[in-house]
Amino acid sequence: MKFQEELKNSIRKVLPELDMVIGWGKSFDPLHATPHFIRRQEDIDELVISPLSVHNLATYLPGLRGKKVGIVVKGCDSRSVIELLQENLIDRKNVTIFGFPCTGVVDQTKIKKAMGHTGNIESCDMSDTAIVIKSKDKTRSLPLSEMLADKCHSCRYPDAIISDHFVGDRIADPAPAAADYQALAAFEKLSVSERFGYWLKELDRCTRCYACRNACPLCVCRDHCAAESRDPHWLSQENNVRDKLMFQVIHAYHLAGRCTECGECQRACPVDIPVLLFKQKMNKEIRDIFHYEAGVDPEATPPLLSFKMKEENITEKVW
Amino acid sequence: MDSIKYLKSTDLKHWLEELARENSVFAPRAEGDSVIFAPFEPKQEMSIKHAPTVPPKKTVFPQSEKLVDFTYSKDPENLGRVMIEGKEILPEGTAVVFGGRPCDVRGFTMFDRVYLAEKTADIYYKTRRDNTSFITLACEKPENTCFCHWVGSSPSDTTGSDVMATPIEGGYVLEAFTERGQDLLTSRLLENGDRWILEAQEVHTIAAGSLTEAPNLSQAPQKLLDVFDNMDFWENAAAKCLSCGACTYLCPSCYCFNITDETAGMQGTRFRSWDNCMSAQFTMEASGHNPRPTKAHRLKNRIGHKFSYYPTIHNRIISCCGCGRCIKSCPVSLDIREIVLEAINYEPAAGEE
Numbered sequence: 001m002k003f004q005e006e007l008k009n010s011i012r013k014v015l016p017e018l019d020m021v022i023g024w025g026k027s028f029d030p031l032h033a034t035p036h037f038i039r040r041q042e043d044i045d046e047l048v049i050s051p052l053s054v055h056n057l058a059t060y061l062p063g064l065r066g067k068k069v070g071i072v073v074k075g076c077d078s079r080s081v082i083e084l085l086q087e088n089l090i091d092r093k094n095v096t097i098f099g100f101p102c103t104g105v106v107d108q109t110k111i112k113k114a115m116g117h118t119g120n121i122e123s124c125d126m127s128d129t130a131i132v133i134k135s136k137d138k139t140r141s142l143p144l145s146e147m148l149a150d151k152c153h154s155c156r157y158p159d160a161i162i163s164d165h166f167v168g169d170r171i172a173d174p175a176p177a178a179a180d181y182q183a184l185a186a187f188e189k190l191s192v193s194e195r196f197g198y199w200l201k202e203l204d205r206c207t208r209c210y211a212c213r214n215a216c217p218l219c220v221c222r223d224h225c226a227a228e229s230r231d232p233h234w235l236s237q238e239n240n241v242r243d244k245l246m247f248q249v250i251h252a253y254h255l256a257g258r259c260t261e262c263g264e265c266q267r268a269c270p271v272d273i274p275v276l277l278f279k280q281k282m283n284k285e286i287r288d289i290f291h292y293e294a295g296v297d298p299e300a301t302p303p304l305l306s307f308k309m310k311e312e313n314i315t316e317k318v319w
Numbered sequence: 320m321d322s323i324k325y326l327k328s329t330d331l332k333h334w335l336e337e338l339a340r341e342n343s344v345f346a347p348r349a350e351g352d353s354v355i356f357a358p359f360e361p362k363q364e365m366s367i368k369h370a371p372t373v374p375p376k377k378t379v380f381p382q383s384e385k386l387v388d389f390t391y392s393k394d395p396e397n398l399g400r401v402m403i404e405g406k407e408i409l410p411e412g413t414a415v416v417f418g419g420r421p422c423d424v425r426g427f428t429m430f431d432r433v434y435l436a437e438k439t440a441d442i443y444y445k446t447r448r449d450n451t452s453f454i455t456l457a458c459e460k461p462e463n464t465c466f467c468h469w470v471g472s473s474p475s476d477t478t479g480s481d482v483m484a485t486p487i488e489g490g491y492v493l494e495a496f497t498e499r500g501q502d503l504l505t506s507r508l509l510e511n512g513d514r515w516i517l518e519a520q521e522v523h524t525i526a527a528g529s530l531t532e533a534p535n536l537s538q539a540p541q542k543l544l545d546v547f548d549n550m551d552f553w554e555n556a557a558a559k560c561l562s563c564g565a566c567t568y569l570c571p572s573c574y575c576f577n578i579t580d581e582t583a584g585m586q587g588t589r590f591r592s593w594d595n596c597m598s599a600q601f602t603m604e605a606s607g608h609n610p611r612p613t614k615a616h617r618l619k620n621r622i623g624h625k626f627s628y629y630p631t632i633h634n635r636i637i638s639c640c641g642c643g644r645c646i647k648s649c650p651v652s653l654d655i656r657e658i659v660l661e662a663i664n665y666e667p668a669a670g671e672e
Contacts, residue, residue: 027652029463034652035559055651059561109352117369119462119647205355207373207382209564209595215650223599230579237579237592239383268650270565271372272352 003100003168007072008044010165014070014096015041021070021098022060024053030124031111031133035060038070047072050126051144054105056080056262058217061090068094074102075157079260079295080217082162086298087258087305089220099160101171104144104152106131109272114142151263154180161296184280203244205271212275213251215268218258226250252278257286257302260295289313322495324504325512326484331491334508335417336361342452343414345378347371356416367418367456374423374571374642375416379447380430382568383592384410386443386578391585405589410443414451415503421476421483422467422642424453426571428479429629429638433574443591452499455480457519458526464643466656469533472641475523485519492519534660536626536637542663543627552665553615556622556658559651562614564595566645566653572625572638575601596621618658626659 011021015038025036025046033052038044049072057071058080073081078099084090112118115133123134132141158171187195210227213219226234227247234250235243251265259279266276286292290303290313310316326334336359338344344359346367353372359365387405394400416424427448434441435448458465458474467473477483481500484491492515495501546552567573577594580587594601597618602611611617629638639655646654 028646028654032652034654037555037558039555060559113352119369119464120460121463202351205350205353205373207564207568208593209568210598211561211563211565211650214561214563223603228598228600236581237383237577237590238581239381239592264650268561268563268565270353270569270644270648270650271350271355274351 004047004049006167007049007098007100008047010098010167011038011044011047011070011072012041014165015044017068018070018096019067020064021072021096022057023047023072023098024049024055024057029121031108031118031121049100051104051106051131051148052124052126054108054149054267056215056217056264058084059215059264061095061217062220065090066094068096070096070098072098072100073160073163074100074105075155075159075161076102076151076260076262078160078162079157080262081295082298083218083258083260083295083302085162086295086300086302087218087220097160097163097165099163099166101168102155102158103128103171104148104155104158106144106147107149108267110147111142114147115140149263149267150183151261157296162298181280181284184277184284187277188281199245199248200241202273203248204241206241206244206273207271208244208247209270211268211270212248212265212273215264216251216255217262217264218255218260219251221254248275248278251275252282255279256282257290257292257304258294259283322501322504323512323516324493324509325490325515326493326509327490330508332361332365334506335359335415337506337508338415338417338503341413343412345375345414345416347418356418359417365418370420370423370458370462370642371418372644372648373569374426374644375419375453376423376426376571378414378416379427379451380444380574380576380593383590384443385588386591387589389580389587389589407442410447410450412450414447415454416451417454417484418456419453420458420642421455421474421478421480422465422472422640423571424455424479425467425472425476426479426640426642427453429572429636429640430574432633432636452481452503453479454482454484454493454500454503457483457485457523459486459522461526461530462643462647464647465530465641466533466643467641468527468530469536469656470637470639470641473523474526474530485522487515487518487522490515492516494519534663536659536663537635538663539637539659540627540630540635542665543623543659546662546665547619547623549665550615552662553619554613556661557613557615557618560597560614560618560653561650562597562599562617563650564593564597565648565650566655567595567597567621568593569644569648570639571642571644572640596624622655622658622662625655 021038023036024033025048027034035055056077058077085092120135125132129144130141131144263276292303335344339359345356346359346365347354348357349366354366355373356375385408387407389403389405392402434444461474477496481497482503483494492512495504575594576591578591580589603609625639626637630636
């Protein structure tokens, strides 16, 4: 990325005042990046910003509370930072935010589908429009736009909304007006039994590793999570798909109006269960009822964290 | 009876169908964008070209299993006296697992040293283990997360397998390594395979040759102990870890479990389910004290267990089969190889003890 050097310089200046800066670096193969913790000046050289910078690094912030942390954010990641600030889960004075104009990140599952297999990748070259991926027996040039995560196609905030240091030129006019929830709309057309059947089938392969929960920047209950709690006893440890579904429902309800749809839950799932759909459903309801979008205004209060005597769009039952 | 057979690719389904008459057969199947082990169904396509997303661990060590059904009853003469009656639920039937990779199947041998120990054999594990056969698929093309050769194995390792199936042009060369394996190779669909054995060996040689040179891990047990108290080392290593269980639950050699009772009224069931040493609750004590309070402590334990403590008590055998799923499926691509090598190469800075 063009602004990568500018970003490194900007981090170089501030690093002495911070305990660490979290960005992305190279990983086990050319097709992956990995969160990179910069503590020493020489770590800065390994920083890489590219469409492989998929991880939402805001997930690490609540666990590092009390430390002086710098964080590099895409537009979507910055929304998680805002949400964490709103909920008082991190301290603004201790977080230094480095923003950049994001042109989208890839969906590894789409690449895997397009390539057939991604276990033996030897190189991966990015241009503005294509990813050229080489393995031992084939080279494919994939259109970047088709490999981007779904969230990138309806992204309204490619630039970090909140930042202390912004590098690169802002992307002035982001394309779509609002999340259109196409996949959700199609799903909602199914009958209740079809929808239930879909989830029973999809969630059957869940291993209950809770990567979906742990990758979520807003899952902050830690060791008090309903998933493992024995008292209250919401879920059993039985290998029962209804228990797995119950967890996803609890997760989605807990995130209603807080979730910024960064998609980390789904990306983290080792068996590719489309769990983001639950959260999109909740957010669509929140948008319709409260006209609220999570993580865009640090001063706002998420609707389910506030109380009004009279809600505009909810008609109370007259007893 | 000869123990080398040849099976045409087009007959694979029919052969598994035959085996499914007397056994539960598990085989890799695509579910969504992942490949898991599922009960074999002739009408559904198998997905066996590449290593499955999830290993066949659950076939012998289920994600959750019933151990005991129990019932409480009260003494009518003395209502304060409560009696409990339990009924052990042992697994029944035989199973054949097709399509595990050499690393996956070798993983169970890590379980065996713990759960089949002479005086403390785990009856649930032992029953399933005794009744499950493995037809393993030799790897043609290891992936870049594969490191079986680092941990004393290879893409055609037969450890733990009853039959090794090597894909060649048009079919599979099947080799039995146990009596149970020989019994699996009696179908009329199979022909003598002697004339294809060289072709199979060629596949093994090419696969082994495609791996880069493995580092020597013989120092790992001691070197990991050397950095045991170096929490800076472990905090660095664990910085990006999310403390989820993807690595553990997808690991063919992770065998830890939890036991919970689900009770309703006077009846209940005791379950055993997978547990995960990366979870904060794993070592949480009833007092509230947690001897592994941070993810750095927990990652240290996971890696120490596999590359130091286990080899120390089990004849230097590393309790990792090198399948690489913990790298490939980790949401943040944490690389266990990197950390083991860092520990081996760690040099204390001047003035540091």
